[in-house]
Amino acid sequence: MRILLTVEYFGKNYAGWQRQKNATSVQQVLEEKLSLILQSPIVLSASGRTDSGVHALGQKAHFDYEGNFPVGKMAFAVNTTLPEDIRVLSAIKVSDDFHAQYSAKRKTYVYKMYVSRTLHPLKNYHFARIPYDKVDFEKMERACEDLIGTHDFSGFSSTGSGIKTTVRTIYSATLRKDGEDITLEITGNGFLYNMVRIIAGTLAYIGAGLLPEDSVKTVLDTKNRKLAGKTFPPQGLYLKEVFYEDENMVSEER
Amino acid sequence: MRILLTVEYFGKNYAGWQRQKNATSVQQVLEEKLSLILQSPIVLSASGRTDSGVHALGQKAHFDYEGNFPVGKMAFAVNTTLPEDIRVLSAIKVSDDFHAQYSAKRKTYVYKMYVSRTLHPLKNYHFARIPYDKVDFEKMERACEDLIGTHDFSGFSSTGSGIKTTVRTIYSATLRKDGEDITLEITGNGFLYNMVRIIAGTLAYIGAGLLPEDSVKTVLDTKNRKLAGKTFPPQGLYLKEVFYEDENMVSEER
Numbered sequence: 001m002r003i004l005l006t007v008e009y010f011g012k013n014y015a016g017w018q019r020q021k022n023a024t025s026v027q028q029v030l031e032e033k034l035s036l037i038l039q040s041p042i043v044l045s046a047s048g049r050t051d052s053g054v055h056a057l058g059q060k061a062h063f064d065y066e067g068n069f070p071v072g073k074m075a076f077a078v079n080t081t082l083p084e085d086i087r088v089l090s091a092i093k094v095s096d097d098f099h100a101q102y103s104a105k106r107k108t109y110v111y112k113m114y115v116s117r118t119l120h121p122l123k124n125y126h127f128a129r130i131p132y133d134k135v136d137f138e139k140m141e142r143a144c145e146d147l148i149g150t151h152d153f154s155g156f157s158s159t160g161s162g163i164k165t166t167v168r169t170i171y172s173a174t175l176r177k178d179g180e181d182i183t184l185e186i187t188g189n190g191f192l193y194n195m196v197r198i199i200a201g202t203l204a205y206i207g208a209g210l211l212p213e214d215s216v217k218t219v220l221d222t223k224n225r226k227l228a229g230k231t232f233p234p235q236g237l238y239l240k241e242v243f244y245e246d247e248n249m250v251s252e253e254r
Numbered sequence: 255m256r257i258l259l260t261v262e263y264f265g266k267n268y269a270g271w272q273r274q275k276n277a278t279s280v281q282q283v284l285e286e287k288l289s290l291i292l293q294s295p296i297v298l299s300a301s302g303r304t305d306s307g308v309h310a311l312g313q314k315a316h317f318d319y320e321g322n323f324p325v326g327k328m329a330f331a332v333n334t335t336l337p338e339d340i341r342v343l344s345a346i347k348v349s350d351d352f353h354a355q356y357s358a359k360r361k362t363y364v365y366k367m368y369v370s371r372t373l374h375p376l377k378n379y380h381f382a383r384i385p386y387d388k389v390d391f392e393k394m395e396r397a398c399e400d401l402i403g404t405h406d407f408s409g410f411s412s413t414g415s416g417i418k419t420t421v422r423t424i425y426s427a428t429l430r431k432d433g434e435d436i437t438l439e440i441t442g443n444g445f446l447y448n449m450v451r452i453i454a455g456t457l458a459y460i461g462a463g464l465l466p467e468d469s470v471k472t473v474l475d476t477k478n479r480k481l482a483g484k485t486f487p488p489q490g491l492y493l494k495e496v497f498y499e500d501e502n503m504v505s506e507e508r
Contacts, residue, residue, distance in 0.1 A: 008374060008375050008376060009375050009376075010375040010376050010378065010379075055376055057376065075372075079372065079373070084373060084375060084378050085375045085378065086375060087372055087373055087374065087375050089372060118329075118333065118341055118343060119333070119338060119341055120262060120341065121262050121263050121264040121338060121339045121340060121341050122262060122263075122264050122309055122311065122380070122492075124264065124338050124339065125264075125379065126376070126380075238376075
């Protein structure tokens with residue numbers, strides 16, 4: 001049977017989701033603990049990688065399992081053995097043709113920033129800092145709207161991922177302001193390598209006046225990475241939610 | 255001349271504010287870096303201690319200094335040498351009879367909690383968890399009102415502080431709810447050892463139905479620590495602000 005996990009993690013102490021040779025990954029820790037609890041070697045397939053230091057509020061990963069451990073007790077059982085920066089929020093049975101990555105229709109990422117000349121120690125692990133006294137938030141909001149739609153996002157991508165197409169569809173992209181905090185929430189059918197972090201950096205640069213306010217359009221048109229802002233740091237980025245077609249899910253057993 | 259600092263810190267990696275023999279404190283790190291920058295041995299007097307693991311958004315500390323380093327550049331200069339979990343938000347000149355502790359009129363603490371059966375890794379360093387599915391927030395709000403006024407708070411205190419009086423005045427105490435998050439904000443003329451953490455624990459226990467809803471009154475009346483909830487953990491506690499009489503301040507030089 002196939003089980004789907006929803007996983008939250010604080011990314012600071014991990015070299016990202018995916019197993020690495022010389023560094024600890026979330027996947028490795030979770031597979032080890034699950035294998036121990038379920039008395040069977042578990043291999044996880046996630047909705048996608050998250051990079052070193054990136055957080056997840058709702059990463060999804062599936063695995064196949066033929067033992068007798070009740071699905072409804074898996075999350076609780078494995079949580080008793082996991083370090084406090086990883087938690088399984090739920091485990092449900094899904095159909096055998098469900099795939100955490102290939103069945104995914106949409107993903108939502110959140111990027112948290114704050115605007116301050118001074119670093120704030122209490123935000124240091126969960127936000128990126130825009131090191132200015134203030135930004136033009138309205139300019140950032142207008143630029144954000146230019147992201148929506150189907151575009152070639154290669155100008156908002158770091159090289160080296162070797163994927164087939166760089167065309168993606170962004171369904172929504174919104175900015176919220178709360179005092180000095182600015183939160184980007186972006187939903188699309190997929191994201192290129194470093195795409196959200198480069199978008200966050202570009203919006204911040206536009207807000208700070210370091211880039212023209214039509215820079216998002218320019219980068220989409222020219223596909224020129226050099227015309228975008230810098231890649232913002234991982235600690236501001238959260239994989240918030242992965243969406244699937246409901247028909248793939250068999251969710252009564254929790 | 256006397257200088258007053260406003261200091262923010264993330265408390266996790268420190269044995270509290272005050273210098274300790276065998277552990278690193280915020281005071282020690284800050285004194286070392288200031289002494290280096292100002293080329294003079296600096297001794298800080300804070301508004302009060304914060305315990306191991308407790309955070310500060312606006313700790314206040316003063317020191318005396320006779321050198322030529324401009325007051326307006328001290329915060330920036332020392333911040334370039336401090337670890338990222340401590341930052342000086344401002345440095346101002348104050349009158350020589352100003353004292354960070356004895357001139358303080360009021361302090362505001364914040365205590366952040368969330369209600370969840372599952373630990374949330376992304377809140378683990380900044381919140382305490384109430385390990386239930388839900389709490390009765392209205393009961394907690396009513397109990398919170400019982401704190402306001404002048405009372406003997408010895409039932410809300412851990413022993414061993416050896417202070418003269420256990421009577422304190424609470425000017426305001428409010429709870430705010432945002433999804434699963436519950437934030438206590440409390441302002442008083444002073445706080446006993448562990449007082450806010452025991453108050454937070456008592457309100458949480460009342461919300462969870464582990465204590466009667468008039469428990470705050472009962473603890474104030476009986477001064478019996480055993481009738482209060484447990485001391486909640488340090489990572490939920492923030493020293494938010496210290497208030498002084500304006501006449502003590504000479505604040506033009508920033």
